[in-house]
Amino acid sequence: MAAPRASLRLVAPVWNGGTSGIRGLSRAVDPEGSQRKGRALLQFLADRFYDVEAVRGYLLQKQVLKVLRKNRSFTYIKERYGPYVAGASFILKQGGAVKFQDKEWMRPNGRGLSGELWKLREVPVEAVDASGCAINYQGLDNLLALRELQSLSLRCCPHVDDWCLGRLHQLADSLRELSLAGCPRISERGLACLHHLQNLRRLDISDLPAVSNPGLTQILVEEMLPDCEVLGADWAQGLKLGPEEQPRDTASSPIPA
Numbered sequence: 001m002a003a004p005r006a007s008l009r010l011v012a013p014v015w016n017g018g019t020s021g022i023r024g025l026s027r028a029v030d031p032e033g034s035q036r037k038g039r040a041l042l043q044f045l046a047d048r049f050y051d052v053e054a055v056r057g058y059l060l061q062k063q064v065l066k067v068l069r070k071n072r073s074f075t076y077i078k079e080r081y082g083p084y085v086a087g088a089s090f091i092l093k094q095g096g097a098v099k100f101q102d103k104e105w106m107r108p109n110g111r112g113l114s115g116e117l118w119k120l121r122e123v124p125v126e127a128v129d130a131s132g133c134a135i136n137y138q139g140l141d142n143l144l145a146l147r148e149l150q151s152l153s154l155r156c157c158p159h160v161d162d163w164c165l166g167r168l169h170q171l172a173d174s175l176r177e178l179s180l181a182g183c184p185r186i187s188e189r190g191l192a193c194l195h196h197l198q199n200l201r202r203l204d205i206s207d208l209p210a211v212s213n214p215g216l217t218q219i220l221v222e223e224m225l226p227d228c229e230v231l232g233a234d235w236a237q238g239l240k241l242g243p244e245e246q247p248r249d250t251a252s253s254p255i256p257a
Helices: 002-016 020-029 031-048 052-070 075-081 083-094 115-119 188-196 214-224
Strands: 097-100 125-129 151-153 177-179 202-204 229-231
Touching (some): 075 083, 083 115, 188 214
Antiparallel strands (some): 097 125
């Protein structure tokens, strides 16, 4: 047993600069400590809930509250620093990126909002990358005041739905590029609301699982926005082929005599 202790003493100065790291490591791998935590969690759940459905309801409520907190209005920042800084702060807090006019892309750095941000109150935001962010209908309030916004990516946003698309008409004068790819809650009804965005030049509607007929939907969107490049499914995806167009299974076809 002496050999393992010696090896730990050699590793400790490199890992944490002292023996305090060894104690932290032993606590992390202590099976009795893990069991105590597990029993405490089970006891907490048993004291509060009587069945699985109650637990599910509790966890769902916590998830909803978390999304609501992330989508709160940045009213204080808007009143003090203006809509550009407020909108940028909202996106950066969500983990997205923003681009101010004539500036480089600004991304979260893990140390809070950059001090440079507060100096840009008069500089318009021209692009927002909110890919994968938890933006919902209420959270869009922080973006709709960005009247010079030209590019908006909502790619793979789990809470962006048809109702959200109904609000984008407020950006119709400036918006040139829009990505909705991979948003699970967007259907044909929401895409129909985009007819207001006649200044769009590029639209990505690929990989929308709630759209029942991607090929036909893309054709209709292209008709609705004739000056826009629409990216998405192949035009034939989801269309029903006629009998003469059905692929033939040559392996099972009888061989003519």
